[in-house]
Amino acid sequence: GAVVSQHPSRVICKSGTSVKIECRSLDFQATTMFWYRQFPKQSLMLMATSNEGSKATYEQGVEKDKFLINHASLTLSTLTVTSAHPEDSSFYICSAPRGDEQFFGPGTRLTVL
Amino acid sequence: GENVEQHPSTLSVQEGDSAVIKCTYSDSASNYFPWYKQELGKRPQLIIDIRSNVGEKKDQRIAVTLNKTAKHFSLHITETQPEDSAVYFCAAIAFSGGYNKLIFGAGTRLAVHP
Numbered sequence: 001g002a003v004v005s006q007h008p009s010r011v012i013c014k015s016g017t018s019v020k021i022e023c024r025s026l027d028f029q030a031t032t033m034f035w036y037r038q039f040p041k042q043s044l045m046l047m048a049t050s051n052e053g054s055k056a057t058y059e060q061g062v063e064k065d066k067f068l069i070n071h072a073s074l075t076l077s078t079l080t081v082t083s084a085h086p087e088d089s090s091f092y093i094c095s096a097p098r099g100d101e102q103f104f105g106p107g108t109r110l111t112v113l
Numbered sequence: 114g115e116n117v118e119q120h121p122s123t124l125s126v127q128e129g130d131s132a133v134i135k136c137t138y139s140d141s142a143s144n145y146f147p148w149y150k151q152e153l154g155k156r157p158q159l160i161i162d163i164r165s166n167v168g169e170k171k172d173q174r175i176a177v178t179l180n181k182t183a184k185h186f187s188l189h190i191t192e193t194q195p196e197d198s199a200v201y202f203c204a205a206i207a208f209s210g211g212y213n214k215l216i217f218g219a220g221t222r223l224a225v226h227p
Contacts, residue, residue, distance in 0.1 A: 056212075
């Protein structure tokens with residue numbers, strides 16, 4: 001199967017700082033990647049679709065200026081949580097599609113103090 | 114847009130019993146329905162999927178059924194084992210904004226008691 005990595009796996013930061021999360025497809029190219037957020041005991045909620053060579057598209061209610069997405073290459077997408085606040089604490093997961101299947105990264109646990 | 118509903122939210126069974134989780138979807142154009150198992154702090158793991166051109170698929174103790182007319186699909190786990198305990202999510206593909214996006218159900222927390 002295809003492999004997607006994510007870095008860092010865990011980050012703790014102070015309120016007001018920015019945090020960058022990287023998502024890489026290791027053995028296939030991904031022109032599209034998806035970013036999800038998962039709060040404790042809840043489902044995965046799609047935040048945005050990252051597109052190589054063009055702007056990301058955001059789901060309704062997701063602030064594009066707060067969650068900056070850059071799809072720098074066919075194997076790398078980054079999500080930057082700007083001016084993070086405690087309510088941004090969550091589990092962030094990326095995925096890359098190949099055919100119908102989605103291949104998920106291992107997730108990043110963000111804790112904002 | 115696509116909406117996926119999942120029931121029950123929690124399910125407790127004895128080891129060896131069967132477990133059934135049901136989902137409904139709203140978009141009749143959806144044609145791919147995966148099921149994921151997620152353990153605490155881990156990524157979702159695909160356990161089985163079904164495409165709209167078949168009504169049932171089985172892989173050892175796990176089976177999925179799809180009723181396109183009624184727009185519902187179900188996960189069946191037989192001979193449950195304690196290691197089956199996890200959160201299970203159904204999902205449906207929805208074509209939106211030019212992309213095939215996965216829309217998840219709310220999840221079912223399955224507990225298998227020895």
